[in-house]
Amino acid sequence: MKEGPDIARIAALIGDPARANILGALMAGHALTATELAAEAGVTPQTASSHLAQLTQGALLSVLAQGRHRYFTLASPEVARAVEALMGLAAAAGQLRHRPGPKDTALRAARRCYHHLAGSAGVQVHDSLAQSGHLTHDASGLRLTDAGLAHLRAFGLILDSNESQCRTCLDWSERRPHLGGKAGRALLRQMQALGWLRPLEGSRALVFTARGQSAFATAFPVAKG
Amino acid sequence: MKEGPDIARIAALIGDPARANILGALMAGHALTATELAAEAGVTPQTASSHLAQLTQGALLSVLAQGRHRYFTLASPEVARAVEALMGLAAAAGQLRHRPGPKDTALRAARRCYHHLAGSAGVQVHDSLAQSGHLTHDASGLRLTDAGLAHLRAFGLILDSNESQCRTCLDWSERRPHLGGKAGRALLRQMQALGWLRPLEGSRALVFTARGQSAFATAFPVAKG
DNA sequence: CCGATCCTTCGACCGGGATCGAAGCATTCA
DNA sequence: TGAATGCTTCGATCCCGGTCGAAGGATCGG
Secondary structure, three states, X not given: OOOOEOHHHHHHHHOOHHHHHXXXXXXXOOOEEHHHHHHHHOOOHHHHHHHXXXXXXXXXXXXXXXXXXXXXXXXXXXXXXXXXXXXXXXXXXXXXXOOOOHHHHHHHHOEEEOOEEEOHHHHHHHHHHHHXXXXXXXXXXXXXXXXXXXXXXXXXXXXXXXXXEEOEEEOOOOOOEEEOHHHHHHHHHHHHHOOOEEEOOOOOEEEEOHHHHHHHHHXXXXXXX | OOOOEOHHHHHHHHOOHXXXXXXXXXXXXXXXXXXXXXXXXXXXXXXXXXXXXXXXXXXXXXXXXXXXXXXXXXXXXXXXXXXXXXXXHHHHOOOEOOOOOHHHHHHHHOEEEOOEEEOHHHHXXXXXXXXXXXXXXXXXXXXXXXXXXXXXXXXXXXXXXXXXXXXXXXXXXXXXXXXXXXXXXXXXXXXXXOOOEEEOOOOOEEEEOHHHHHHHXXXXXOOOO
């Protein structure tokens, strides 16, 4: 009964610990070089090279050669979403790699998912915009309303009118959608520019500054329901 | 940089061809016995037994022992969504197992995804309901409005008021969300009861009857945009 | 109780693939 | 040009895990 796409190939590609670490490192959205990824994955450069070739061949990564460096990124937001979906399953199965520590708490609060904001803060943004009518769910998926577009522009975001289309991304820690796509990306950039939050050293986690914390709460209020 | 859930374990679990076939067979939403799954996967019962034990252990499947039979199903809708996400990646990578044939076309038109309707017909249901205001996207995700609830009840669906909460499921062939959850499940059941469509032998594909085709188009119209 | 069916456990085999050392290109910089 | 750096290819090793035959429970029908 072989129907549909060959899922096993892709899953097997993600299923190796070294490759999974590579994908995890790239979930932050930054392009990383082969040697950096080798260190992240905990393998030698020649082993990493083999893995990177396979991931690229499998259309999970894309490469940008610059001088003697090769920068790798996730090939598409779809890849990031698939990885998050798998994280959700792994979390549900209780297969956390470490006992939850302070870093883990920080990750659940706010982190980079590909290029946008995830974690409870990310979900809060989504909910707040949805409640105030700045975000609608129509035929083509999630979309910013005109009011929402104006609202975010007032915030300092630079968004074309044809960039109202958004991506939702299932949050592995919250099990709820958060805001991805162009808008999500621009929003995170602006929040960092405003000094609301900064990346935690060597991690995808993001920590709010005291000032940013309260500003964020005011800007994206959410009613309990 | 080992952060978050252990994704490699889960992905490796899905990454074996035999296990992927098992998951694929269960995507139709029916409970299947160990021997049936062995046949689906193309391995002997003792091999399948080993795989099934691993999948159950990994919280991807759940088992119901009934007499000397053991019925397996996907452990949760999350599993089904993760599998669909992987199918999307595989399809994007152009790794279809077969050259697209008539069966493949049927699959893209309408199929079972877990217990609900997927494919272009599934997406059409979602879009139609969203356009007519029967479906909203709020803080807790996708939800049926009161009007939508009444609309579907008029259709013959039996739905509690507290079952307005819906699940969205990313469609691998359309790359767009379709309607899952309780409502999606009830809807598919009703459509089959009305004789609108019937399962294609030995496949997840669903084919519309002539009568069902036009009735469906009238019931779930969608404006082009 | 007996045979049939469903499923599992055990043991042995085998292959694919992950890994790293050594060597080879390519690029940059002095 | 020569040395250093980033990355890849090649080859050898090794181990994990998929596979099936044989045998052992478990459950049902009579």
